[in-house]
Amino acid sequence: MKCGKCDDEAVIKIPYANISLCARHFTEWLENRFERVVEKYKMFDGSDRIGVAVSGGKDSTTLLHLMNKLAQKRGFEIVGIHIHLGIDMGKGYSDKSLEFALKNFQMLGVKYKLINVKEKYGFTIDEAKFKIRRPICSTCGLVKRYSMEEIAEEEGLDTVVTGHNLNDMAQFVLSGYFSGDVNNLSRLKPVLPPTRGYKVKKVKPLFLIYEKEILTYAILNNIPFIYDSCPHTFRVGGATQDKIRRKLEEMEDEIPGFMLLLVQNFTDKIQEPLEVIYSKVEEVSKCKICGRPTTKDREICSFCATKMKLTSVSR
Ligand code: SF4
Ligand code: ZN
Ligand code: ZN
Numbered sequence: 001m002k003c004g005k006c007d008d009e010a011v012i013k014i015p016y017a018n019i020s021l022c023a024r025h026f027t028e029w030l031e032n033r034f035e036r037v038v039e040k041y042k043m044f045d046g047s048d049r050i051g052v053a054v055s056g057g058k059d060s061t062t063l064l065h066l067m068n069k070l071a072q073k074r075g076f077e078i079v080g081i082h083i084h085l086g087i088d089m090g091k092g093y094s095d096k097s098l099e100f101a102l103k104n105f106q107m108l109g110v111k112y113k114l115i116n117v118k119e120k121y122g123f124t125i126d127e128a129k130f131k132i133r134r135p136i137c138s139t140c141g142l143v144k145r146y147s148m149e150e151i152a153e154e155e156g157l158d159t160v161v162t163g164h165n166l167n168d169m170a171q172f173v174l175s176g177y178f179s180g181d182v183n184n185l186s187r188l189k190p191v192l193p194p195t196r197g198y199k200v201k202k203v204k205p206l207f208l209i210y211e212k213e214i215l216t217y218a219i220l221n222n223i224p225f226i227y228d229s230c231p232h233t234f235r236v237g238g239a240t241q242d243k244i245r246r247k248l249e250e251m252e253d254e255i256p257g258f259m260l261l262l263v264q265n266f267t268d269k270i271q272e273p274l275e276v277i278y279s280k281v282e283e284v285s286k287c288k289i290c291g292r293p294t295t296k297d298r299e300i301c302s303f304c305a306t307k308m309k310l311t312s313v314s315r
Pocket of ligand 1: 125136137138140141230231232233
């Protein structure tokens with residue numbers, strides 16, 4: 001299989017674009033695509049200091065490399081963020097993830113900020129699994145969002161970017177339809193302005209790039225990343241979520257570009273009308289413990305409530 005742009009051997013076939021590309025042309029193609037998506041959705045208009053959340057996996061490390069290139073062109077500043085969640089389960093997952101995040105920060109020479117959840121808040125995500133009834137990914141998500149807001153405030157960041165890819169987004173869209181979760185769907189967009197008393201814009205710059213394309217880019221460009229998945233992934237996502245993801249991949253094989261159209265049409269044509277109908281302006285007040293925003297009817301924010309449960313049970 002020859003590259004569609006030169007005589008070299010192609011390394012990847014992109015069926016929905018009807019082209020095969022060699023390593024050099026694929027790298028160029030993906031970087032252009034990334035920039036076009038950033039441009040089309042005006043992702044960084046008004047952003048000066050952007051935090052890049054890096055877990056150490058392929059998506060977030062690739063995002064860091066792409067953001068680093070873009071920052072040099074556009075003249076904004078980036079700060080890498082890594083949160084050590086305390087996930088071990090006999091596999092040292094968080095320690096290994098930290099190692100890969102650090103490797104990337106150092107190889108690119110970007111400034112970075114680390115948070116160790118155990119040192120800062122006194123508990124680990126593994127402990128939450130055994131001590132809190134709520135699904136572990138929901139506690140983990142809460143801790144990540146809270147830490148991220150805290151870092152953003154300390155570092156004066158106006159924007160935080162995360163590595164959600166097209167397959168993740170397609171799964172969110174389909175799961176939202178499947179469960180009728182219109183509130184979540186109405187907030188599912190690639191650029192989320194500061195809401196509910198928070199000051200940071202959240203952006204998903206990889207939301208139109210396939211997982212396979214990101215993986216290929218990472219390998220071709222020698223980006224170091226952790227191959228292991230979080231040991232909690234499969235227990236928590238549940239069989240239904242796994243099946244939705246697999247079915248989407250099967251649909252993609254049968255109808256090239258299926259996920260891209262699903263997510264792009266949702267974003268460009270469906271999300272906004274949903275937001276108009278379903279998004280409420282939530283009144284917020286200040287958490288009595290940490291002073292961060294909480295919903296009007298709660299004196300203590302969900303993070304502080306979770307932290308209290310975890311630290312008091314362990315005494
Ligand atoms: Fe956290 Fe769940 Fe992701 Fe593991 S799979 S890092 S527990 S959100
Ligand atoms: Zn080529
Ligand atoms: Zn609080």
